[in-house]
Amino acid sequence: MLQTPILLTPGPLTTSLATRTAMLIDWGSWDSSFNVLTASVCADLLAIANGQTQHCCIPLQGSGTFAVEAALGTLVPRTGKLLVLENGAYGQRMSKIARAIGRDVVILSWPDGVAVDALAVKAKLQADPAITHIGLIHCETATGLLNPLPEIARIANDAGCELIVDAMSSFGALDIDVQALNLCAVIAASGKCLEGVPGMGFVIAKTAAIALAHGNSPSLALDLADQYEYLQRTGQWRFTPPTHVVAALRAALDQYQAEGGRSTRLERYTSNAKVLIERLKSAGLKLFLNENLQAPIILTFHAPAHPHYQFTTFYNAMRERGFVLYPGKLTQIETFRVGCIGAIDSAQLEQAAHAIIDVLTQLNWLTPAAEKNHA
């Protein structure tokens, strides 16, 4: 049998056998049992975000980016103006999407590793009253940084702006209450903290905003107002649904609930991150972020300072030991990333940390911690 590697990446990630097994059945997209499956998945996703009263959950075929593009195109009117808060590659992608679909977009940006500053956002909104919507990345997966969602939500609400949150890598683990924060939309996907397989995005949006959004979307396939209307009317997806992905997500959600829901999942990821940080730090590796900005989702480490360091060699040696790492996503400095999410626990992270240290030591790329401290 093919050995499944442990994916230390932010998606696709390691899934459980039960989740993978749920994909062994073929579903007919017209079958009422599949409609029931879709409805139950959407109901559970809405409940995780506390969105049962004023929000709806709209599933969408494709990877997470498709859902981001769909949300921006559907929810930001053609006459709207979007302020994107950028502090990493996913924030940059959001403004790129907004430009590609022809929305008026302005940007506030911070360097990698610096959190979005709520006061600067407030000042920007005061200076530019034409801004109607704000786009924020909750956990900026490029570094692993957690942006201050509640503060930004408060400022958006005070200014009468709608907040759209890309919570792709945090949904299901970190707290997001769409009702309490009065969020316009939260965007996430099947294959990250929910531990399903990739292939389905979803948007939890204000039902009233979706009702007013007909005709906004520059795209047919990515029109969430149309997708939602069709789903409401027929119980079916507008176009061929990713049936196996939905079934796997149903199974993943069952395990999520059995595990104890969001807080238990967060605890598991937090202890995963803690093990990695402690072990790698004691081996002399340095975390890129200030620990107070670090979400327990994905960790960015500075690459060893050795002149011969090469990620590909490191990656291949780790792959041989059954672990899949993630390259860094910073342009200025050499880093590598290790994901803490997926159907893995601290025992596996312990093994992963051990393998990282072992591989780097064998390659002679690791300065012993003691030496470094004296340097």
Ligand SMILES: *Cc1c(COP(=O)(O)O)cnc(C)c1O
């Ligand atoms: C994963 C991710 C996305 C979506 O990426 P895809 O490759 O399209 O799945 C978007 N935003 C963030 C913050 C992410 O972590």
